[in-house]
Amino acid sequence: MGLLDDKVTIVTGAGRGIGAAAARLFAREGALLVLAARSGAEVEALAAELRAGGARAVAVAADLTTAEGAERTVGAALTTYGRLDGAFDNAGSGLSPAPLAERSEAEWDDTHALNLRGSWLCLRAQLRAMAAGGRGGAVVLNSGVGALVGGFGDGVQQAAKHGLTGLVKAATADYARHGIRVNAVAPGVVRTPSTERFFASGPEFDALVVRSTPLGRAGSDTEIAEAAAWLLSDRASYVAGVTLPVDGGITATRRFD
Incomplete structure (x- = not known):
């Protein structure tokens, strides 16, 4: 028995990075998967890979800001499997560091469209399906340490991540009585294809990671996926409304500098 055995689970932003790592891990843990991303080719390839390994997975090419x-x-989950048990709303994007007053309106709009509005739209559709199904369920949003602490050069994204914390709390207040648990993971610095440009910029970035992270290293995409899998599983059955740091100790020491 896996952590997510027979649980119909959506993973958004599943084409690469944390989303792809989560899809592979959830498949090993027995989930029945719906993989969604804007890039249909990437999620189709991943779904085919998982099916070749014996998992059940379907792919959906979707603009999750709409x-x-x-x-x-959500409709793909209901049509394919007849129900929805869980979702990892992982789709998101980041910005290179810059002071808050130097950000443009376009940067604000683009960042919030996917990181906050898109997460709300996905969560809204998932909550409706789970409440109507009457079986309960679990949703995990992928947030970040910017939801919990301040940091230099990341104010626009931090505003969106703080918004996700509010969504988690509001959804818990509204839907816990339906047996639906909503939580978030808050990763620290994680090495993924989208962050590789920072690591490639030179030794200064590696030194910053070591200095600001008590565990002295960046996290891996699989480590974030492991935390999300636990929150989605029945082993976290009394955990609701939480934004869980998965950050190597950054938020424990307030050394995010």
């Missing part, structure tokens, strides 16, 4: 994309992803 209600249509969010609802179509």
